[in-house]
Amino acid sequence: xxxxxxxHNRLTNIPESISKLTGLTILDLSRNRLKNIPSISKLTxxxxxxxxxxxxxxxxxxxxxxxxxxxxxxxxxIEEEGKDYIYEAKLLIIGEGGxxxxxxxxxxxxxxxxLQDEDTTxxxxxxxxxxxxxxxxxxxxxxxxxxxxxxxxxxxxxxxTKRSLYILVADTxxxxxxxxxxxNIAELLSDNSPLLIIKNEKQERKRExxxxxxxGQFSNIKEILATNLATNRGLEEIRTDIQxxxxxxxxxxxxxxxxxxxxxxALETDGRNYISLAKYLSICEKNGFxxxxxxxQLSGYLHDLGVFLHFQDDPLLNKTVILKPEWGTAAxxxxxxNRQVYDNFGKFTKDDLTKIWHEYKYVDMHDELLQLMxxxxxxxxxxxxxxxxxxxxxxxxxxPEYDWDESNNLILRYTYEFMPKGIITQFIVVMHKDIEKQKxxxxxxxxxxxxxxxAEVIExxxxxxxxxxxxxxxxxxxxTIVTHELDKIHSSYNDRLKYxxxxxxxxxxxxxxQNPYFYxxxxxxxxxxxxxxxxxxxxxxxxxxxVLSLIGDVxxxxxxxxFLQPENSTNYTINNYTDxxxxxxxxxVIGNQTIAEKFVNDQSRKIENKNGNxxxxxxxxxxxxxxxxxxxxxxxxxxxxxKRKVTTxxxxxxxxxxxKRKVTAxxxxxxxxxxxKxxxxxxxxxxxxxxxxxxxxxxxxxxSAIIGILLLIIYPKLYPSGLPKxxxxxxxxxxxxxxxxxxxxxx
Numbered sequence: 127x128x129x130x131x132x133x134h135n136r137l138t139n140i141p142e143s144i145s146k147l148t149g150l151t152i153l154d155l156s157r158n159r160l161k162n163i164p165s166i167s168k169l170t171x172x173x174x175x176x177x178x179x180x181x182x183x184x185x186x187x188x189x190x191x192x193x194x195x196x197x198x199x200x201x202x203x204i205e206e207e208g209k210d211y212i213y214e215a216k217l218l219i220i221g222e223g224g225x226x227x228x229x230x231x232x233x234x235x236x237x238x239x240x241l242q243d244e245d246t247t248x249x250x251x252x253x254x255x256x257x258x259x260x261x262x263x264x265x266x267x268x269x270x271x272x273x274x275x276x277x278x279x280x281x282x283x284x285x286x287t288k289r290s291l292y293i294l295v296a297d298t299x300x301x302x303x304x305x306x307x308x309x310n311i312a313e314l315l316s317d318n319s320p321l322l323i324i325k326n327e328k329q330e331r332k333r334e335x336x337x338x339x340x341x342g343q344f345s346n347i348k349e350i351l352a353t354n355l356a357t358n359r360g361l362e363e364i365r366t367d368i369q370x371x372x373x374x375x376x377x378x379x380x381x382x383x384x385x386x387x388x389x390x391x392a393l394e395t396d397g398r399n400y401i402s403l404a405k406y407l408s409i410c411e412k413n414g415f416x417x418x419x420x421x422x423q424l425s426g427y428l429h430d431l432g433v434f435l436h437f438q439d440d441p442l443l444n445k446t447v448i449l450k451p452e453w454g455t456a457a458x459x460x461x462x463x464n465r466q467v468y469d470n471f472g473k474f475t476k477d478d479l480t481k482i483w484h485e486y487k488y489v490d491m492h493d494e495l496l497q498l499m500x501x502x503x504x505x506x507x508x509x510x511x512x513x514x515x516x517x518x519x520x521x522x523x524x525x526p527e528y529d530w531d532e533s534n535n536l537i538l539r540y541t542y543e544f545m546p547k548g549i550i551t552q553f554i555v556v557m558h559k560d561i562e563k564q565k566x567x568x569x570x571x572x573x574x575x576x577x578x579x580x581a582e583v584i585e586x587x588x589x590x591x592x593x594x595x596x597x598x599x600x601x602x603x604x605x606t607i608v609t610h611e612l613d614k615i616h617s618s619y620n621d622r623l624k625y626x627x628x629x630x631x632x633x634x635x636x637x638x639x640q641n642p643y644f645y646x647x648x649x650x651x652x653x654x655x656x657x658x659x660x661x662x663x664x665x666x667x668x669x670x671x672x673v674l675s676l677i678g679d680v681x682x683x684x685x686x687x688x689f690l691q692p693e694n695s696t697n698y699t700i701n702n703y704t705d706x707x708x709x710x711x712x713x714x715v716i717g718n719q720t721i722a723e724k725f726v727n728d729q730s731r732k733i734e735n736k737n738g739n740x741x742x743x744x745x746x747x748x749x750x751x752x753x754x755x756x757x758x759x760x761x762x763x764x765x766x767x768x769k770r771k772v773t774t775x776x777x778x779x780x781x782x783x784x785x786k787r788k789v790t791a792x793x794x795x796x797x798x799x800x801x802x803k804x805x806x807x808x809x810x811x812x813x814x815x816x817x818x819x820x821x822x823x824x825x826x827x828x829x830s831a832i833i834g835i836l837l838l839i840i841y842p843k844l845y846p847s848g849l850p851k852x853x854x855x856x857x858x859x860x861x862x863x864x865x866x867x868x869x870x871x872x873x
Contacts, residue, residue, distance in 0.1 A: 133157045133176060140164050155180065165201035166194070183380055187288075188430040189423075199423055203383035207414060210387040211379050213259070214266045215372050216432065218286060220312065221295035222303055223273065226326040229355045230295055231271045234365060241356055249273050249459040250285060252452045259373045267372055273459075283548070283619070284502055285451065287432040288317035291372040292346075295324050298333035305335075309344045310544040314622050316346070320371050323350040324364060330354060386424050388413040393434065399453035399487060406436075406447045435498075442497045457488055457495045458504060462517060472505075472520030476513040503551070506558040516558075518551040521569040528566055528573060530582065532640055536601045536630075536680055538609065539644060540592040543624040549615055550585035550592065556611050579604040606682040632679050633669035650677060 129152040132140070137158040144153075145168045154176035155163065162184040166172055175194055182190055185200045217234075219227045228251065232239040235255045253269040270285065286292075292312050296303040312321055321344070325333060337350045349367055353360035372378075392409050401409075410421040425436045425447065435448040448454050460482050461467055467474045467482075474482075479492055488495065496515075499505045508514045554561075554572050562580070566573035571584035579598030586593065592612070596605050609627070616623050627647035636642030643664040650673050653661060661676070663669045 128152065128171075130154070145169060165205065167198050167201040167205060181376075183376055186377065186380060186382075186427070188427050192426070196423055199420060200383070203385065203420055204381065206383075208384045209381040210384045212382055212387070213263045213373075213378060214268070215375050215378060216287060216290040217255075217267050217269045217293065217368065217372060218290050218316075219269065219271050219293045219295060220286075220308055222297065222300075224300070225295040225297040225303065226328070226355055227271050227295045230293070230324065230326070230364075231269050233355055233358070233361055234269060234368065237358060237361060237365075249455045250452045252450070257369055259369070263373075263379075265369075265373055265378075267368075283311075283315055283546070285432055285455070286312065286315040288319060288620070289375055289377050289431070290316065290319050291368065291375065292316055292319055292321040293324055293368075294321060295326055296333075296335075297328060298325050299328040299331045301333060305340070306544075309340070309347070311546055313344055313346060314544065314546060314619050317620055317622070318346050320348045320375075321346045322348055322364075322367060322371070325350065325352040327352055327354050327359075328356070385410075385414040385420075386427070389415070389424060390428065390433070393428075393449055396449055399450045400446050400448045400491070403436075403445050403447060437501060440497065440501060443494060443501065446491075446494055448498075453487070454495065454498055457483060457491075458499055458502065461499065462504070462520065467517065468520055471522045472517035473508075474515055474517070500555075503548075503555040506555045508564055509559055510564070516567075518554040518567070519548070519569065521567060523569045525568050525571060525584075526566055528562075530595075531597050534597055534601075534638060535640070536594075536596045536605050537640070537642065538594045538605060538630070538680055539628040540594075540612065541626045541628060542590040545587060545590040546619065546623070547587070549612075550583070552615050553583065553612060556615070557608075574604070574608070576600075576604050576607070581605070581608055583608060602680065602682055605680055609681060629676050629680055631663045631665070631669075631671060632676055633663045633671050635665050635667070635669060636663060645676060647677070 127147055128149055130147065130150055131154045133154045133156040135158055137155070137160060140155065140160065140163055142164045144164055145166065148168060149171060150169055151171050152174040153166075153169070153172060154174075156176040157179035160177075160180040160182065163177070163182070166175070172194060175197070177190060185197050189196050189200050219231055221227050229239075229241060231251070231253055235253060250273065251271040253271070255267045255269060257265055257267070259265050272285075294303075294305075294308050294312065296305070309321070312319075323335065323340075325335065327333070332352070335350055337347075340350075341347045348371060351360060351364050351367065353364055355361070389410050392413060393406075396409075406425065407418065407421050410424065415421050415424075422438060426438060428434055429436045429438075432451065435443075435451050435454060436446075437443040461474065461479065464474075464478075464482050466478065476492070476496075479496060483489070483492055483495060496505075499517075500507075504519070505515045505517045508516060550570055550572075554567060557572065557574055560574040560576045561567050562573045562575040570587065571582070574581040574583065577598075577600045579596055579600040581594060581596040581601075581604050583592065583594050585591075594605065594608055596608070598604070616625060628644035629647050629650060630636060630642040630644055632642075645661060650661065653659070653673050659673050660670050661673055663671060
């Protein structure tokens with residue numbers, strides 16, 4: 127047996143004996159009710175593993191989403207070293223500045239803490255609180271107190287982690303809490319982690335909150351509790367609820383290799399802000415690690431959890447393990463809070479950083495801290511300068527004056543149900559090399575110039591919209607680049623950001639109009655998937671337009687990964703929070719090699735015997751996982767029209783030639799451009815001939831020949847005596863040319 131399909135069976139347990147099926151290359155466990163999967167360390171031939179739709183806890187999601195080899199390493203280390211259990215989690219306190227977040231953090235640790243006139247938290251502060259759970263386990267809670275000022279919002283997203291407990295503190299006296307913003311940002315970044323709303327009723331000023339309405343919109347809200355932190359009223363209930371919810375997070379009590387927990391404790395007791403990679407590897411060695419790859423796997427796991435920062439993919443930052451993330455964020459905020467940098471609209475130099483980071487704890491780490499800011503997309507180096515940088519969130523809000531040609535513009539809009547802050551500034555950092563003259567850029571927009579095209583990208587935060595206008599000879603190429611980079615930023619929000627991509631109509635009414643009718647890109651793709659290749663303009667006189675032409679006018683379809691692929695073409699592993707999804711991209715889906723998921727009908731989910739091998743349609747109605755197998759690995763047979771080739775580690779998704787849409791005899795799909803040709807198949811049988819002929823390449827020639835033959839055969843029989851009278855009448859009306867008369871006379 128090489129392929130085994132167990133999907134869609136509501137299984138809650140898979141026996142360890144499955145490891146005896148050592149010949150398996152594909153194992154599909156998707157769409158079940160599994161929390162744990164058995165060790166796959168002995169399934170050395172396994173290249174594809176489907177886990178979508180399970181509430182997976184073991185192995186941890188952070189391990190599972192990285193692929194089959196990390197899962198093997200995880201189980202191997204448990205088998206070699208034994209296992210220990212994790213009783214640790216993060217409590218994240220968010221809210222407006224001055225709401226009482228820091229006071230609450232201190233009161234959680236010590237109820238007798240006396241209120242003080244504390245400075246507003248700048249950046250992030252981290253505290254620890256240990257308590258004993260109901261099951262008598264020693265539990266460590268790491269309290270993260272986030273600064274509420276708007277300037278810090280752009281960086282919070284890097285630390286608002288999954289598998290945590292959230293608290294939103296609201297000051298009932300000020301009544302300035304933006305519940306819409308904070309609840310949305312927590313839902314967006316926390317992966318549906320549980321959240322408590324704490325009303326800090328200062329001076330006993332009470333405020334009613336519509337709990338039912340909020341819970342109807344945000345399912346992760348567990349409780350709304352009231353307190354007066356000055357008198358400790360309600361504090362004990364808050365502490366009890368915190369202990370309950372945080373100790374019942376789904377990952378609590380999960381098994382980890384013993385060596386992992388030893389290293390975690392060793393690093394936790396290390397008082398340094400950062401250590402070198404060499405020192406980290408040495409600590410791992412002292413605590414039982416033997417293989418470098420295992421040490422780096424633990425580093426990646428703790429980085430994903432937010433325990434420390436280690437960017438393994440960065441040439442500079444990979445040499446340093448930042449043990450205390452708050453140390454790094456404090457350094458970053460020192461730059462953003464600096465008065466000189468603020469007055470210069472975000473511009474600073476390395477000399478400025480020398481003055482800002484003058485303290486001993488930063489003195490030897492200027493390059494690394496600057497790279498950390500770049501990694502967080504908080505700044506970029508100005509091209510053509512040796513040491514000048516810009517922090518775009520501090521740019522002027524005034525839009526500069528510039529000329530704009532409004533003829534033949536490509537226009538595209540993004541609209542958002544909730545728009546987090548920082549999308550446009552991240553985009554500016556990503557595209558900074560193409561800023562026109564390094565001059566036309568402001569806090570909410572930018573003008574780009576690339577090759578022979580010019581783009582205007584502006585964020586309208588109040589309208590929750592980003593609008594793109596482009597003109598020039600290569601405008602479609604630039605539009606493809608712009609939308610691709612924006613889509614990458616969108617996907618960084620755990621693929622939970624809800625937005626619409628709006629494509630302009632290209633009918634005669636809307637063409638060259640700055641306010642055309644717009645179509646939802648997702649709905650256009652749905653029309654195509656249902657065989658509907660036309661749509662109606664929403665403006666009078668309601669012209670009918672071709673869907674593929676609409677999309678092809680704006681985005682280069684051959685290079686757009688989001689066009690031809692189905693909406694759910696990525697493989698997902700769902701974690702223990704209801705409706706939350708962790709994305710596993712096609713190029714790092716669980717497997718040794720590249721894996722692509724093909725969508726097929728649920729009816730085809732059967733296993734049939736072929737040549738003695740069991741062949742199953744992996745992933746059931748969600749499609750077959752097929753991987754690009756190298757070496758001697760057996761490759762499952764997949765229909766050529768259904769294959770999808772995805773390249774690994776590619777910064778820009780690509781569509782392979784096998785995924786290009788072909789116009790067939792049964793398709794009413796219109797042509798997009800002259801480049802979309804119908805080519806004669808290499809193996810050309812009778813049915814292929816019919817398909818080719820019906821597609822239109824030969825119809826014109828055949829019809830012309832047939833009409834000519836019919837005229838030659840039928841005409842003499844219809845008019846044996848010569849031309850009909852109406853032809854002679856036409857000759858009388860239209861005189862014969864003079865040259866013909868002269869030639870006839872001479873004859």
